[in-house]
Amino acid sequence: MLNCDLHCHSTCSDGLLSAADVARRAAANGVDMLALTDHDDLDGLPSARRAADGLGMAFVNGVEISIEWEALQIHIVGLAFNSSDPVLNSGLAGVRSGRIERAQRMSIELAKVGIAGAFEGAMRYAANPNLISRAHFARYLVESGVCKDMRSVFESYLVPGRPGYVDHRWASLADSLAWIIGAGGVATVAHPGRYKLSRGDMRRFLGDFRDLGGQAIEVMSGSHTPEHVDLYGRLAREYGFLASRGSDFHGPGESYVDLGKLAPLPEGLKPVWLLF
Numbered sequence: 001m002l003n004c005d006l007h008c009h010s011t012c013s014d015g016l017l018s019a020a021d022v023a024r025r026a027a028a029n030g031v032d033m034l035a036l037t038d039h040d041d042l043d044g045l046p047s048a049r050r051a052a053d054g055l056g057m058a059f060v061n062g063v064e065i066s067i068e069w070e071a072l073q074i075h076i077v078g079l080a081f082n083s084s085d086p087v088l089n090s091g092l093a094g095v096r097s098g099r100i101e102r103a104q105r106m107s108i109e110l111a112k113v114g115i116a117g118a119f120e121g122a123m124r125y126a127a128n129p130n131l132i133s134r135a136h137f138a139r140y141l142v143e144s145g146v147c148k149d150m151r152s153v154f155e156s157y158l159v160p161g162r163p164g165y166v167d168h169r170w171a172s173l174a175d176s177l178a179w180i181i182g183a184g185g186v187a188t189v190a191h192p193g194r195y196k197l198s199r200g201d202m203r204r205f206l207g208d209f210r211d212l213g214g215q216a217i218e219v220m221s222g223s224h225t226p227e228h229v230d231l232y233g234r235l236a237r238e239y240g241f242l243a244s245r246g247s248d249f250h251g252p253g254e255s256y257v258d259l260g261k262l263a264p265l266p267e268g269l270k271p272v273w274l275l276f
Contacts, residue, residue: 004273005260006035006062007077007190007218007246011127012044013064014135016251019044022259023051023059031260033273035062035079037190037246040095041131042083060276064190065179066095068170069205074195076176077218077246080276081185088183095171096130103132105166106158110137113163115146134158135250150254177212186275188216188244193228206239216272220245220265222256233266243269 009015010022017025019036022044026034034057036048045061052059063078081088107119121140126132138153147153157164171179180187189209197205206217218224219232220243236243243265249255265271 001264001271002032002273003030003260004033004245004271005031005247005249005262006033006060006079006188006244006273007037007064007221008034008249008259009038009064010036010044010048012041013038013128013131014126014133014250016254019048020051022249023048023057024055026259027052027055027057029258029260031057033058033060033276034259035060035077035246037062037064037077037079039064039131039133040066040092041128042089042092043128045083058276060273061185063092063180065092065176066170067173067176069173069208070201072195072197073168073170074173074205075190076173076180076214077188077190077244078176078180078183078185079188079216079244079272081180081183083183085179085183088179091171091175091179098168099130099132102166102168103137106134106137106164109166110157110164115141115144115157115164118164137164173208174212177209177214181213186216186242186272187214188218188242188272189214190246191218191221191223191248192232193221193224202235206235206241210239210241214241215275216242216244218246219243219269220262222246222248222262229263229266233269236269242272242275244272 010019049059110118122136125136125139141153
């Protein structure tokens with residue numbers, strides 16, 4: 001089976017490496033096919049593709065879109081789309097437009113619990129200020145000694161119900177799939193094991209996703225446990241989804257797993273990359 005890594009990030013969103021360096025690291029780790037999937041942004045695709053081409057590694061356009069489904073934030077990965085599609089680009093610009101304002105509100109909330117200067121601190125980590133995210137805040141809170149690592153920052157401050165989390169209006173599920181499919185791409189559910197959904201709600205979400213044209217689900221993800229792999233492998237078969245595999249790599253020492261180092265997909269699943 002090909003070593004495909006179809007979910008990772010660069011400094012164009014909240015990764016630690018440039019897009020070209022992500023491609024170089026992937027190739028060095030034995031990746032056969034890479035998709036760069038920065039949050040709501042396509043700026044890293046040209047340089048990542050050039051680096052991949054120079055190293056003889058297959059490259060697929062990718063993006064991770066932040067969406068809202070029944071008041072819950074979920075991420076949808078788009079793969080193998082036309083990156084020049086005007087509707088997709090316009091939609092992503094709309095999603096990006098509110099990030100700085102959200103970051104300022106997050107900083108105000110953190111200041112209320114005694115964490116000062118979080119906006120300025122987070123912005124130091126954001127190579128692309130328009131894509132400032134919770135990960136940039138998390139890096140600042142680790143740097144300033146508030147928490148020991150990224151995971152504990154999210155658990156204590158940056159998820160719903162915690163003092164640094166603020167609501168934000170993201171794209172709808174229908175809009176995100178329309179953008180991806182309209183640009184000739186394949187829509188994939190990112191790391192489904194990370195969402196706080198009951199089994200019944202997950203089934204309803206997957207049904208909505210399928211009915212709107214979604215075709216794939218990440219069975220292998222850096223954050224998935226063996227139990228997640230078994231569950232989402234079974235759901236992929238039940239719903240007729242293709243299976244995707246992605247590390248969700250953000251940077252050395254900060255990710256669940258390095259590029260290309262995930263276990264293979266379970267047997268009996270149809271890989272999404274057969275479409276590319």
